[in-house]
Amino acid sequence: MSAYSFKTRFAETKKGQCMYFLPGQSGMYGFVCGAPTTNDKSYCDCHHKATHQPVKKAKISFFDLSAASIDNDTDHEPDLTEVLQ
Numbered sequence: 001m002s003a004y005s006f007k008t009r010f011a012e013t014k015k016g017q018c019m020y021f022l023p024g025q026s027g028m029y030g031f032v033c034g035a036p037t038t039n040d041k042s043y044c045d046c047h048h049k050a051t052h053q054p055v056k057k058a059k060i061s062f063f064d065l066s067a068a069s070i071d072n073d074t075d076h077e078p079d080l081t082e083v084l085q
Contacts, residue, residue: 004022004031004033004034004035006018006033006034006035006036007031007032007033007034008031008033009030009031009032010027010031010032011028011029013032013034015040016037016040017032017033017034017035017036018032018033018034018035018036018037018042018043018044019032019033019042020032020033020043020044020047020050020051033047
């Protein structure tokens with residue numbers, strides 16, 4: 001039995017079929033998974049988990065560099081390279 005028993009050409013897929021392109025396949029005539037999907041998703045549960053990763057909270061730190069500058073110019077606006085250091 002094939003690893004992808006619902007394998008279908010992309011151009012022939014219907015609503016409710018997984019649209020995940022199989023390895024080495026792409027374009028209108030490439031093969032997609034074709035497995036049944038739920039809740040109007042574009043991918044089956046297996047491929048949905050593989051393509052949709054949860055967003056991790058990023059820690060963002062801001063440093064106020066506008067108070068002083070390298071050459072003690074009080075009217076200094078820091079550029080991006082100074083902020084990222």
